Amino acid sequence: MIADCDYLLQALKAADIRSLQRPDLVHHHLLKLQKRFDVSRRRVQNRKRSVPAFGLPPELPITAKRQLIIDTIRKDQVVVITGETGSGKTTQIPKMCLAAGLGLRGIIGLTQPRRIAAVSIASRIASELGQLCGESVAYKIRFEEKTSAEPLIKVMTDGMLLAETVQDRDLLAYDTIIVDEAHERSLNIDFILGYLRTLLLKRNDLKLIITSATIDTAKFSQAFDNAPVIEVSGRMYPVEVRYRPIDPVREEKGETTYVDEAVACVEQLQQERRFEDILIFLPTEQDIRETCERLAKRCSGLVLPLFARLSAGNQRLVFSPASQQKIIVATNIAETSLTIPGIKYVIDAGLARILEYNPRSQTTGLPIKSVSRSSAEQRKGRCGRVQDGICIRLYSREEFADRPLYTTPEILRSNLAGVILRMLALNLGLVSSFPFIDRPHPKNIRDGIEILRDLGALTRDESDAETEHYKLTEIVRTMSQFPLDPRVSRMIIEAKQEGCLNEIAVIAAALSIQDPRERPYDKIDQAAAAHAQFQHPESDFLTYLQIWNRYSDSLEKMQSQGKWRKFCRDHFLSYRRMTEWRDIYHQILEIISGKNSAQKHRKPAKIEIDQTISDKIHRCILSGYLSNIAQKKEKNFYTAAKSREVMLYPGSGLFNRGGPWIVASEISLTSRVFARNAANIKSEWLEELGRDHCRYTHWAAHWEKNRGQVVALEKVILFGLTIVEQRTVAYEQINPEEAKKIFVREALVMGEVGRKLPFLEHNLSLWEKTKTMEDKLRKRGIAVDEEAIAQLYEQRLPLISDIRSLQKLIKDKGSDDFLRFREEDFIAHDPDPRELQxxxxxxxxxxxxxxxxxxxxxxxxxxxxxxxxxxxxxxxxxxxxxxxxxxxxxxxxxxxxxxxxxxxxxxxxxxxxxxxxxxxxxxxxxxxxxxxxxxxxxxx
DNA sequence: CTCTCCCTT
Structure with missing residues (x-):
């Protein structure tokens, strides 16, 4: 096995050095190595024997290219295989790898972007090999792994492979990696491909196969030294494309919308007596609801909405066979994640909400944008999988041609803090020099670094001012252990200090899932009423805790899963998301307690919410989301850190009753800039938690007779927000040199001390005497000026600026002689004594x-x-x-x-x-x- | 002055 090979090489190198000192040990050592070698060889032989006999389905287009693919995999280190859905590439390529003699010295790893896909593909491959899942074919996704002692093929999510690089830096467990759906260009895919670019130089024996939808190949090939590209035909039935553009003038005037046009399209199809299933792509949930309502009134057939937030039960309806025509109105979810069989017509509005991150304002946006050509082609491909189809585009051919070929890769439009944190934990060097296929913009990298600095994970390396060199703080490694957003990980670290780990684990897990609350249109009031009982008036985070409390309460009482599903249904909570919440909660606790499996099945305990724990919780949240604080302007409008104007999200428990200061876990731009998941906070916490980011300004420094010290007025600003308007502070710690100057001039020279100081009276009377000479002789310049006296004091005093320190100094010295000046100290020019007479x-x-x-x-x-x-x-x-x-x-x-x-x-x-x-x-x-x-x- | 596509460690 490859891992043994690596071990043996290392051991032999070490033995070589040792033999110089202890030759007697070398023999023993070599015997051990021999043993390991034998075991390893036997394992490879066993694996070879375990490869089942299999065939390739002749009807799949990819089977025709079988020999070319096998030969190329043997010959080249990297192969790019393209083919549209239906080509059979995902299931057949791993089998062809086996046929090419791979999978023996290491596993054939196949990555998928989605969990469900990974599991279903694993079982499909297994059945094609005549086996059950978990024998020769394993799968591994978050919270779930099915494997045997010696799997040949392992299907996993791409995030999972990435997580494995922490333990297995050179991926020695694998002899082949297949990165599927590479054209999706998710953060994980881009990260893996960048990682592999470096790894392949080191691991000449590792094979890489990248599979992608047809159009996106040149970039992958170029990134891997012009790797060969094999094209596999995929389309089984032709799809006719009709362009049916919306009149821009009428749209501008508001006479028609893409919803109107989509409805009209369906009407037209039905008039043409076309009653096969229709799939409509629209950008938002609201559009879908409106379309569904209108279609139900005006058309025949079964109208079904489809989007991610829809309950699992309603989602399943689109798959169940119906006696009438199905009209499915869907978001992007139907473009890649869910494949609905038997669609004949696709109506494509050509729009989608696409995530956009603005590093300047650290705001996430979800604007409605035109989809790329490759996305539109993917939508078109959703019909014609089992028969020929028609795709109607609600835009013109010219408009289609004008669109960008690909959707911008996620790495170019994401917050990079998480990626940077992982790269630091893996010692992958500078982000800017990592071989990403598309390098992120420097501004984006700087922003990611800034977020990590705000979290205290990085500090600037002062020894290297020129480039983007940063020092890792101690918390970096702890933070990177959590499979969570860096801000959420930061909260957990703070929770250790505050002593509220359990509570923060619940909230951290809640922030990592999609909102578990379901709001079906037809029962919107019932859902609102059910959710209202959980709502906390001061904090949306505590609302999560209250849901959790009710959940753990019911978990005690309800033993069966069925009853628990009913509980979720009754409270309009998504069973799937609640389960995910619980799993992530346990995962967090596991990581904290060092993988203590005994704790895994511990029942979550109910959390009593009182003021003390609430304060602790919110201080933890602030440590992660400090740059998401906001100050009230009026009603629901706030000015957030880094000069953002935000509005409380109307669904928040704080809506219409938010306090003067809030923190939010999300600030995002949709129809407005909204602060979601908000909580009231105390502004006193801000200075302590944000100490390193506070900007202090001082003015009006002066001697304060009553306090006996030099003071100044201070203003405290955090991320552009004034957290302390004005307060009086001792100036000594702020600017000791300046404070001493003021103390000497305003207190000592002018004698404004407010108490008896013998040396001062002595000095003042001497100075007075000298000044009388000037008055007599009617000229200036005999007595020294104030500045000269001040300098005398300055020379004789250390850095002090208050009476108490002065009195202590005199006491320590035993007398105030050192501060008593002589008469001549006050005279600048001696007067003529005769004249004076x-x-x-x-x-x-x-x-x-x-x-x-x-x-x-x-x-x-x-x-x-x-x-x-x-x-x-x-x-x-x-x-x-x-x-x-x-x-x-x-x-x-x-x-x-x-x-x-x-x-x-x-x-x-x-x-x-x-x-x-x-x-x-x-x-x-x-x-x-x-x-x-x-x-x-x-x-x- | 009222509501967000999809994934994942």
């Missing part, structure tokens, strides 16, 4: 000493010197001429008095400056007032 601090009037207040503020009251004279001394002060005590001011005053003399008097005098100087220097004014003394002097 001319400005006494006080003057004497009689026996009284009066204080002089100096002020240097020209133009303002109080400029110059002010002496407050008690009322009793006023006349004495006036007669004594107090100006003589202030010699520096006297001269200036005299000068201006002289200048104010009449012009003719002034002209007779010597220069005024000279007079003022001489007058001031003489003590001639002792006993007189100044004007009197001056006039005496002049006459003298």
């Amino acid at each position: 001319q400005f006494p601090d006080q003057i004497k009037i009689g026996n009284a000493a009066l204080a002089c207040h100096y002020r240097f503020e020209p133009g303002l009251a109080g400029d110059g010197v002010t002496v407050s004279v008690p009322l009793g001394l006023v006349s004495k002060a006036a007669s004594e001429n107090i100006e003589r005590h202030l010699p520096s001011l006297l001269q200036e005053k005299v000068f201006y008095m002289l200048k104010s003399l009449p012009k003719n008097a002034r002209q007779k005098l010597p220069p005024l400056v000279q007079i003022a100087k001489i007058f001031s220097e003489r003590a001639t004014i002792a006993d007189n007032s100044l004007p009197l003394a001056l006039s005496k002097f002049l006459f003298h």
Whole structure:
């Protein structure tokens, strides 16, 4: 077997090295290898013997090419086989592989996009080999595996093969892989083909067969080194195509719609007395309902709707034989997933809802778009499988020709977070260099990485700023273990922390299935009433929990499956989806508990919902859907993160009563942008959970005397939403350097501390003294300025910005000496002491000493010197001429008095400056007032 | 101011 071969090669290499040290062990080791080799060889021989005899049905077109296919498979590593449905390729190719001698050293793996198909194909191949399913032919899908010890062929979903690559990196279990329905280009198919492109270089012995509907071959061939393409004819009966375009002018005016036209088409067929079964393709559920209602009124026959959300029972009706003409009105489900036998006419509106992901707004859209030519051809092929058919297209031949040949591969229109996460877990390198057949757009990759970063699965690698290099966080590996959307996996990780794993497992599973609630048109009110009893007014997630609770309750009481089906029917719940929900729930718990199978059959316990658990649950949900938060604008309208305007989905329990903040697990664009699966949240949680994504802005930093610290106003923004409008915060942690600057300038320099600090009083009085000199001398620049003092403090203080830290510092140092400045610290330029002497601090009037207040503020009251004279001394002060005590001011005053003399008097005098100087220097004014003394002097 | 195609680990 291939896996043994790989093992033996590795072991021999290892033995080679070991033989240098312990030759005695080598012999023993080689014996063991010999044994394994023998076992392996015997297995291959047994497998060869177990290949049953089989034939190929001669009526199938592919049988004619049997020899060409077998020869090509033997010769080439990769073969592309194309053929339309009915060619028999899916069942016959695995058999031809056996005929080519494959399937012996490893299994022939056949992948299918859908589970049901995988199971039914497995049993068909088995029966053609004359066996039961699970002998030579195994199958493996999620939750279900049927196999023997030595299967030759294994049919599985493509997702399953992908999951196997985790355990079996080189797919050593297989010697052949057949990728069926490759033209569907689902995410899984593209991922597998990319993976195989690299693997085939390493595994020369591995054969790959890609099968696809006719048109899509060149791309596959090119992707695999121009692999040979074999075409197999498929069409058994001809289909006539009629174009019946809708008049665009009338459609524009609203006079007709594709629903009208489809109904008219059926009427016309019936007028032509054509009463074989009809299949109509329409894009939406609503169109289907409208069409069905109108057809029932106007036409004969059995009118049946068909879409995925329809209950299983109603879906089955399309397969049951009817005595009258069947008119099936279907969505895309009838294009690939369900094949209805005996259709003679196809009416194709040429439209479908096609998923589109917009990475810029992280919004999923489901717009109605024209389908591709290959899709239209597939629809056409739904008739004429057992007889010739007619396909009526509600568009023109030209319009058909203008359409794109293929539907855009899913990988080009999907959210890539999940793909990227898996690639990281598998160590597949950079997404941008992975050999996808169609490389996703860089913008899409960046968005996927951004989502993973939002979830905390990745952090930017700072050592490599240039390219898209990221570091994985610890949670990546845990997250990738869950077969779930990364956001859902993230919730589970948070639930471990919060201690609500069971509850989140229920919700995570619910988010992974389609809504289990059924709403049949004819019983819409009953269904609404049944669902209403589950509805939680605060959270659609808790609504799921309440459904679950009722379910587990009933599971206790009801033992039989039949009763349980009835329970589902009574509550308008889909039995199939409820089962899927339970299975995924168990799968999640299994992964968490490390595959403990004992837990598997544990009955789900009822969950009590109280405020505590509800808070925990919603914090977990937020951890996964943080970028889906929204803030209420009005009524049902919200502004969501990343600037999206959304409306609560009318089906939500929060509709018309949503709180100021919500989180939604889905924001999608249909007729509007809707937030689906929503819950009220507390905005206080947002900052804690979104810490790394919050943007903080600060302004108005200032010293706050009462708090004794520097504070600032803060605003918190998360994904563009303001989660905290304005709050006061200590500025110290935010910007310690800036905070210290403000503390020094506003608190210490200005002395605004609001309490007694001895060093501060000391410093302030020294500074005051220095500033008095300036006032006396009537010039600036003697005292240092505020900035200089601030710098003095800054030099002597560490990074602190509050009183408590300052007081602690002083206490630790034992004194505040280090903050006491000296007198000279405040002086920028020393004043002339003699000059300074001319400005006494006080003057004497009689026996009284009066204080002089100096002020240097020209133009303002109080400029110059002010002496407050008690009322009793006023006349004495006036007669004594107090100006003589202030010699520096006297001269200036005299000068201006002289200048104010009449012009003719002034002209007779010597220069005024000279007079003022001489007058001031003489003590001639002792006993007189100044004007009197001056006039005496002049006459003298 | 009221509703979404189809798959899958």
